[in-house]
Amino acid sequence: MGTREDEYDYLFKxxxxxxxxxxKSSLLSRFTRNEFxxxxxxxxxxxxxxxxxEVDGKTIKAQIxxxxxxxxxxxxxxxxxxxAVGALLVYDIAKHLSYENVERWLRELRDHAxxxxxxxxVGNKSDLRHLRSIPTExxxxxxxxxxxxxxxxxxxxSTNVEPAFQNILxxxxxxxxxxxxxxxxxxxxxxxxxxxxxxxxxxxxVRKQCCQ
Amino acid sequence: xxxSSYQQFQASVNDAxxxxxxxxxxGIAETKISRAISETAALNVINSHRxxxxxxxxxxxxxESENLKPKEEALAVRKNxxxxxxxxxxxxxxxxxxxxxxxxxxxxxxxxSREESSESKxxxxxxxxxxxxxxxxxxKQLSWSGIPTKARAVTWRLLAGYLPANTERRAETLERKRxxxxxxxxxxxxxxxxEDTYRxxxxxxxxxxxxxxxxxxxxxxxxxxxxxxxxxxxxxxxxYVQGINDLVTPFFMVFxxxxxxxxxxxxxxxxxxxxxxxxxxxxxxFWCLSKFLDSxxxxxxxxxxxxxxxxxxxxxxxxxIDLPLHEHLQTHGVDYLQFxxxxxxxxxxxxxxLPCTIRLWDTYLAESDGFAIFQLYVxxxxxxxxxxxxxxxxxxxxxxxxxxxxPTQNWTDSNISVLVAEAYRxxxxxxxxxxxxxxxxxxxx
Numbered sequence: 001m002g003t004r005e006d007e008y009d010y011l012f013k014x015x016x017x018x019x020x021x022x023x024k025s026s027l028l029s030r031f032t033r034n035e036f037x038x039x040x041x042x043x044x045x046x047x048x049x050x051x052x053x054e055v056d057g058k059t060i061k062a063q064i065x066x067x068x069x070x071x072x073x074x075x076x077x078x079x080x081x082x083x084a085v086g087a088l089l090v091y092d093i094a095k096h097l098s099y100e101n102v103e104r105w106l107r108e109l110r111d112h113a114x115x116x117x118x119x120x121x122v123g124n125k126s127d128l129r130h131l132r133s134i135p136t137e138x139x140x141x142x143x144x145x146x147x148x149x150x151x152x153x154x155x156x157x158s159t160n161v162e163p164a165f166q167n168i169l170x171x172x173x174x175x176x177x178x179x180x181x182x183x184x185x186x187x188x189x190x191x192x193x194x195x196x197x198x199x200x201x202x203x204x205x206v207r208k209q210c211c212q
Numbered sequence: 213x214x215x216s217s218y219q220q221f222q223a224s225v226n227d228a229x230x231x232x233x234x235x236x237x238x239g240i241a242e243t244k245i246s247r248a249i250s251e252t253a254a255l256n257v258i259n260s261h262r263x264x265x266x267x268x269x270x271x272x273x274x275x276e277s278e279n280l281k282p283k284e285e286a287l288a289v290r291k292n293x294x295x296x297x298x299x300x301x302x303x304x305x306x307x308x309x310x311x312x313x314x315x316x317x318x319x320x321x322x323x324x325s326r327e328e329s330s331e332s333k334x335x336x337x338x339x340x341x342x343x344x345x346x347x348x349x350x351x352k353q354l355s356w357s358g359i360p361t362k363a364r365a366v367t368w369r370l371l372a373g374y375l376p377a378n379t380e381r382r383a384e385t386l387e388r389k390r391x392x393x394x395x396x397x398x399x400x401x402x403x404x405x406x407e408d409t410y411r412x413x414x415x416x417x418x419x420x421x422x423x424x425x426x427x428x429x430x431x432x433x434x435x436x437x438x439x440x441x442x443x444x445x446x447x448x449x450x451x452y453v454q455g456i457n458d459l460v461t462p463f464f465m466v467f468x469x470x471x472x473x474x475x476x477x478x479x480x481x482x483x484x485x486x487x488x489x490x491x492x493x494x495x496x497x498f499w500c501l502s503k504f505l506d507s508x509x510x511x512x513x514x515x516x517x518x519x520x521x522x523x524x525x526x527x528x529x530x531x532x533i534d535l536p537l538h539e540h541l542q543t544h545g546v547d548y549l550q551f552x553x554x555x556x557x558x559x560x561x562x563x564x565x566l567p568c569t570i571r572l573w574d575t576y577l578a579e580s581d582g583f584a585i586f587q588l589y590v591x592x593x594x595x596x597x598x599x600x601x602x603x604x605x606x607x608x609x610x611x612x613x614x615x616x617x618x619p620t621q622n623w624t625d626s627n628i629s630v631l632v633a634e635a636y637r638x639x640x641x642x643x644x645x646x647x648x649x650x651x652x653x654x655x656x657x
Contacts, residue, residue, distance in 0.1 A: 020412060020416075020454070021415040037422060038422065039418060039419035039422035040419060041419055041420065041422075041562070042455070042457075043454075044455045044553070044557050044562065045550075045553035045554055045557065046553075047554075048550070048609075048612045048613070048616060049613075063608075063609070068454055070412055070453070070454045071408075072453050072454075072514075072516075073453075073454065073516075075516070076515070076516060079549075
């Protein structure tokens with residue numbers, strides 16, 4: 001009954017946050033199982049999934065926590081931000097309110113997550129071209145101002161889902177491995193649940209655009 | 213705990229009820245039943261359970277008040293269960309995994325097909341229900357082990373405290389409550405709505421059971437919307453919390469089944485029913501849901517304190533019942549909140565097929581002191597049911613994936629009968645004996 005992905009070099013905990021119905025669970029199921037359901041049930045509390053990717057010949061295992069979007073759940077979900085080294089902050093490009101609420105979600109992260117968490121702003125449902133209410137440039141500029149990476153995705157047609165996760169995990173990996181070169185750790189495995197990997201940017205160049 | 217202040221709080225947010233309607237429920241809520249009486253009652257329930265479900269494994273309900281050895285007994289029961297269920301579950305669909313968010317097959321058609329103890333039980337229900345002076349306790353005892361489909365709708369109304377025990381008052385009460393609901397719709401739903409609450413409900417309803425045609429009908433979705441919105445507005449201390457929507461479904465199905473007996477429900481066109489029939493389904497679902505949620509409203513208040521409290525109780529309970537399992541979970545960093553939050557928030561509706569939920573609610577509704585505490589023991593029994601599989605998982609990931617996707621897709625009513633019997637046994641052994649194991653340990657020395 002053991003798991004197939006027992007072996008890994010790095011383990012990074014990542015959280016998915018954002019308003020209800022923006023497609024957090026759909027992004028997760030697209031990334032971890034390459035599945036999409038037009039309607040998936042609302043997430044209750046938090047749900048967990050995992051997938052491993054390769055970067056520079058190293059296996060990086062992502063432990064992804066999908067959280068309920070309803071505001072009422074924040075007391076429960078914010079407990080899961082601890083130890084997370086990355087966050088995908090998702091909004092729906094066709095729902096302006098979900099974009100307006102991004103600032104509130106950033107505040108949530110500031111209050112409850114580790115200081116050095118890497119945050120990627122994700123505009124999901126990019127397939128809904130005719131319903132778009134947030135111009136790409138606007139969100140991109142917002143992300144730049146706030147030191148976030150930015151990407152637009154569609155869990156429905158798969159656009160950019162893989163790059164979104166790949167980019168944030170790679171970025172985390174770069175920071176961690178750079179840090180390791182300067183300060184060799186005791187073990188060679190980073191356990192996100194034991195000791196969160198320190199992903200403080202070491203150089204100005206670290207927080208680049210993930211993609212255009 | 214501040215029981216009294218919570219009661220005050222609850223009183224302040226509860227729906228207003230005409231006093232006369234509530235004789236059944238309030239009588240129970242306000243009486244502090246002594247331990248001796250409750251134990252006697254408990255034994256009665258167990259006995260009647262034993263009598264009414266002879267086909268259920270005997271060891272499931274073996275209760276010996278002296279000399280209880282919970283651990284060994286729990287293990288014994290589990291072994292039996294595994295033998296009983298292992299073949300079917302493992303062999304036919306062991307590879308089908310269910311993931312969070314992935315729609316599950318609902319198999320509503322199975323609702324009518326499995327009748328545990330058939331005709332004779334139905335007759336006993338009919339006799340009871342036709343009696344001008346209904347013996348509610350007897351009805352509870354009989355219902356605890358499952359209600360025949362044909363008697364379910366009426367029995368649920370009675371057990372929920374919606375329908376008065378007194379037969380003379382029933383028709384008039386129903387008429388009045390249904391008219392009241394119509395007014396509530398006008399007052400709250402047909403006028404200006406509270407934006408945030410409505411939006412959240414409106415987002416959640418269409419994605420409840422995406423693969424079942426029944427729930428994709430606009431008529432059905434609007435019924436759910438009205439029920440939930442009105443409930444939420446009238447319970448401001450909790451409001452709508454995601455997951456409560458799932459708790460409407462069993463009531464809706466049971467009352468729909470009553471209106472369309474013997475029909476295939478998976479894709480039943482609601483518009484085939486008369487408007488009056490639809491109104492009855494909706495109003496009765498609303499009132500029964502309201503009654504049902506009364507005893508667990510602290511689950512849905514700010515920070516879901518009721519659930520957090522119960523999750524801690526579950527943790528403590530498992531530590532006492534099955535230390536190796538508890539330590540296994542702890543060692544691998546699995547926190548009880550991570551998996552049991554949903555179990556409690558949605559009352560296991562996300563973990564088991566809908567027909568099983570309905571069967572489980574027969575028991576919940578029949579629990580004489582409300583099911584809030586009992587549900588904790590059901591969660592404990594549910595966790596222990598998977599202990600062998602869990603012990604085989606070697607890491608956090610494996611444990612979490614299993615715990616969030618337990619393979620219940622082939623579960624039937626008999627699995628639920630075993631589950632509630634085990635829960636009952638645990639409650640009997642542990643609920644009133646907080647230091648049971650500690651004391652046992654000391655006396656051994």
